[in-house]
Amino acid sequence: MIPAIVVFIYLAIVLYIGIFAFRRAKGKEQAEDYFLASRSLGPFVFLFSLFGTNMTAFAILGSSGHAFSNGIVTFGLMASSSGLIIPLSIFFIGTRVWALGKKHGFMTPVQMFRDRWECGHIGTVIFVVQAVLLVPYIIIGIMGGGTTLHTISGGLVPYWFGGAIVAMVVMSYVFFGGMRGTAWVNTFQTVLFLLFGAVALIVIGVGMGGFRTAAQSMLAAPALAPLLTRERISPLYFFSYTFIPLSAIAFPHILIFCLTARKMAQFKKTVIFYPICILAIWLPCVFLGVMANRVTDVPEIRAKQEARRVLATQGKTMTPEARDELREKAAGDDVIMLLLQRYAPFWLAGLLGAGIMAAVMASDSQILALSTMFTEDVFAFYGGKRRFGEGVQVQTGRIFIVLITMFAYAVALRAPETIFELAIQYAFSGYAALSPLLVAALFWKGSTKWGALAATVWTALAVITVAIFQHSVPAPAPGPATLVWSMGGVEVLTRTPGGTAVFGFMPVVPMVIVSALLMIVVSMLTKKPKDATIARYFVEAG
Amino acid sequence: MKRLLLFFAVIALYASHQDFWYWRTAHPLVFGFVPIGLFYHGCFSVAAALLMWMLVKFAWPSHLEDEIRESGNEEDGPK
Numbered sequence: 001m002i003p004a005i006v007v008f009i010y011l012a013i014v015l016y017i018g019i020f021a022f023r024r025a026k027g028k029e030q031a032e033d034y035f036l037a038s039r040s041l042g043p044f045v046f047l048f049s050l051f052g053t054n055m056t057a058f059a060i061l062g063s064s065g066h067a068f069s070n071g072i073v074t075f076g077l078m079a080s081s082s083g084l085i086i087p088l089s090i091f092f093i094g095t096r097v098w099a100l101g102k103k104h105g106f107m108t109p110v111q112m113f114r115d116r117w118e119c120g121h122i123g124t125v126i127f128v129v130q131a132v133l134l135v136p137y138i139i140i141g142i143m144g145g146g147t148t149l150h151t152i153s154g155g156l157v158p159y160w161f162g163g164a165i166v167a168m169v170v171m172s173y174v175f176f177g178g179m180r181g182t183a184w185v186n187t188f189q190t191v192l193f194l195l196f197g198a199v200a201l202i203v204i205g206v207g208m209g210g211f212r213t214a215a216q217s218m219l220a221a222p223a224l225a226p227l228l229t230r231e232r233i234s235p236l237y238f239f240s241y242t243f244i245p246l247s248a249i250a251f252p253h254i255l256i257f258c259l260t261a262r263k264m265a266q267f268k269k270t271v272i273f274y275p276i277c278i279l280a281i282w283l284p285c286v287f288l289g290v291m292a293n294r295v296t297d298v299p300e301i302r303a304k305q306e307a308r309r310v311l312a313t314q315g316k317t318m319t320p321e322a323r324d325e326l327r328e329k330a331a332g333d334d335v336i337m338l339l340l341q342r343y344a345p346f347w348l349a350g351l352l353g354a355g356i357m358a359a360v361m362a363s364d365s366q367i368l369a370l371s372t373m374f375t376e377d378v379f380a381f382y383g384g385k386r387r388f389g390e391g392v393q394v395q396t397g398r399i400f401i402v403l404i405t406m407f408a409y410a411v412a413l414r415a416p417e418t419i420f421e422l423a424i425q426y427a428f429s430g431y432a433a434l435s436p437l438l439v440a441a442l443f444w445k446g447s448t449k450w451g452a453l454a455a456t457v458w459t460a461l462a463v464i465t466v467a468i469f470q471h472s473v474p475a476p477a478p479g480p481a482t483l484v485w486s487m488g489g490v491e492v493l494t495r496t497p498g499g500t501a502v503f504g505f506m507p508v509v510p511m512v513i514v515s516a517l518l519m520i521v522v523s524m525l526t527k528k529p530k531d532a533t534i535a536r537y538f539v540e541a542g
Numbered sequence: 543m544k545r546l547l548l549f550f551a552v553i554a555l556y557a558s559h560q561d562f563w564y565w566r567t568a569h570p571l572v573f574g575f576v577p578i579g580l581f582y583h584g585c586f587s588v589a590a591a592l593l594m595w596m597l598v599k600f601a602w603p604s605h606l607e608d609e610i611r612e613s614g615n616e617e618d619g620p621k
Contacts (some may be wrong), residue, residue: 080583081559084590088552091597099606103613211575219568228568228577235562264607268598275590283584287576305560507564539609 003341004153006350006436008356010168010192014185014361017172021181031385033109034178034394035372036260041183043266050257050270051184051277052190052358053365054086054248060193060359061144061333062284067289068332069308071227074289077241079282083275089435091271092273093249094258096442098267100537101259109255109438110377116441116537117449118529120381125453126437127377129460130252133430135408137251141363141414142167144333148360151337152353163412165359170364171405174371175398179260187203189358194277196355197284199348200340204288207343210289214294223309224293240506247431250438253369281359285336292335298342304330315477323477363408370404371397426463433459433511444523445534451523455515462511466500475499503520544600555593559586 032038041049067074099110106112110130114123118190145166146159157165169319173181176215205211218224248254261267284406307329315323337356340349375397379385436455440447469484473495476482481501494501502510528534561582568577576584 072577075580076559076561076583076586080586080590083587084555084559084593086591087594088597091594095603095606099610102610215571215575215577225568228563228579229566230579231566235560235565239560264610268602271594272591272598275594279584279587283580284589287580448564486575539605 002346003353004149005159006347008153009141009164009351010354010357014188015169015173017185017188018177018430021173021177021184024180031375031380031393031397032105032107032388033180034397035368035375036256037179037183039102039260040262041266042262043258043269045187046261046266047270048190049186050090050254051274052186052362053253053257053280054251055190055193055359055362059281060196060336060356061147063282064141064285064289064292064336065332065334067227067286068304068335069330070232070290071229071290072286073230073233073238075282075286076230077233077238078244079278079286081242082245082248083278085242086248086278087274087394089246089249090258090267090274091204093257093329093438093442095264096269097255097438098258098264100260104536107256107259108373108376110373113437113441113449113452114381116529116533117447117452118533119449119452122449122453122456123381126434126456127373129456130434131370131373131432132460133427133434133463134252134370135411136427138363138366138370138404138408139412141170142359142409144360145357146412147334148337148353148356151334151341152349152356154341155283160413163409166361167405167409170361170367171401174364174368175401178394179368182470183257183260183366185364186362187199189361190277192358193355194280196352197360200288200344200352200355201284203348203352204291204339204477207339208291208295211291214291218290218294226411227290227293234503237501237506240509243432243506243508243512244428245355245432246435246512247428250262250431250435251366251369252373253365255438256369256372257365273481288339289332292332292339295339295342298338300338301335304332304335308362312478316479318477320474323475327475345401357487367401367404370398374400426467429466429506429508429511430459430463431450432508433462433515435512436516439516440519440523442537445538446523446528447519448523448526448528450526451519451521454518454522458515458518459511462514463509466507469493470500471496548597548601551593551596555586555589558589559583 063074063078066077097106097109100106100112104112104115107113110123110127113126115118142163146161146163149157149162149165150159153162173185177184208214215228218226218228230238258267290302294306307326311323311326311330315326318326337353340352344352375384375393379393379396384396434456437452440451473482473484475497476495478497481496483491483494485493490503491501492503494504500507561579564579564582568579571579572581578593
């Protein structure tokens, strides 16, 4: 129970930071102050809050859980590719969006699209798709919170109650503190979970009697040795994953965060240190997730391994429901916390648990971003701000925060998927497919609103199709994928144990390529915005 | 010329992410416990940071900053 108490103290600190930010902003009921902290964040807060915003439950729980089942490949799949693609996209797109926001006063991506392509309702369509895709990300945070508190308290805090506490705390400081509170909390959280990786690695390594022995014994065990290589994942699948980090800059909460910097120079430190921050948090988590397979004296971990073994040996003869049940039992989202419980002293397990909570609670920015988008792209755009004033707009944003948190919590209680799968299959792929919109808006004078609409509708349809396909065709047992459609001996569509493959690639690859093609072809066939509008976006470099 | 070199550096680093040469082996174990595939991608992350430093140093879009100054929106302080 002691670790759980430490985590509750941490939650109280986070709540206080949010309320402190509220006091600091008292009297300023302006939308730009509440939603963008008056575009005034300094370099340190900007770097850590932007990084923290992008690191969710997924970074610690999902990564170690995925590594527990799939091995070291997890780091190359998501972390190192993100360490290149995300800072590159911030460098090329984030800086331009910041400059345009400063110049024209934009607060959301849709505001920029509406102005850039001279459109109204098409912007609303983009808003709807963005909002729907953002909700799973919020759910991840609440699920992670429930799992963390449940495990850290040794089962005393039930999952539903843990999720409710996390949802309440996040909702409160976002509600009161707005962007300023969220950025300060994120900075505090990022420092915590950057420390988490190194400390957890040392404590667990010492507890396990050193990693050399563990690594050698894994190599000697035929069932575990492949986890130290990447042979369980195909090179095509590995390549596909490099498309996923394209989603980061297309996520509205990241793009909106880019608008909060006081100076453009603040992007410099962010893009340089971003890969190092990813390395610092992901490498220990992935490594510990893999090493958890060597732990023999934690009954919960043994039960997961047994479920995995049964799935591999008898999965083919089981019903899809029985396979899904075993998959849930084998999922490793909580292995890192089980390791901490086993090897860290009580007080340290609590502090490290707080580090995990820090990552888990990154859904604050998504909640705030949704609220910003709703109040700016819908409420203000359709006349609410003009009729009721800016004060009412901010209050509407706050009410929206309460409603969206309650909705996400209700879904989190029912969602059966593991944290990792839920995030990847829907939100990440969808946003990656929306990234051509940003590139076209900022770098191609010939892009049009119809091209943007075509790419957006395609993204929505593709995400729905993948979801329906995966729901209708049950995941096979570990091993060969189920072939659904082939043409001339070429496997076009297959259902894999972890998802779907199109020509051997993850669906994100055709989704991004077709989205970009639609943007190009439809734009070439339709009328461009006025020259005066285009001129405001393309000032040549001197 | 500088920008062209940086462009190729970005492409080369992206291509080197697909390190098929360490696909099916854990050896050598760096420091006696880190599989080579994991170590390689750790080094890849450091290389990405270095590349970003070069981009900031040699290809920073300073014309955007100039544009803000010219448009009368001060960079310092809230808008």
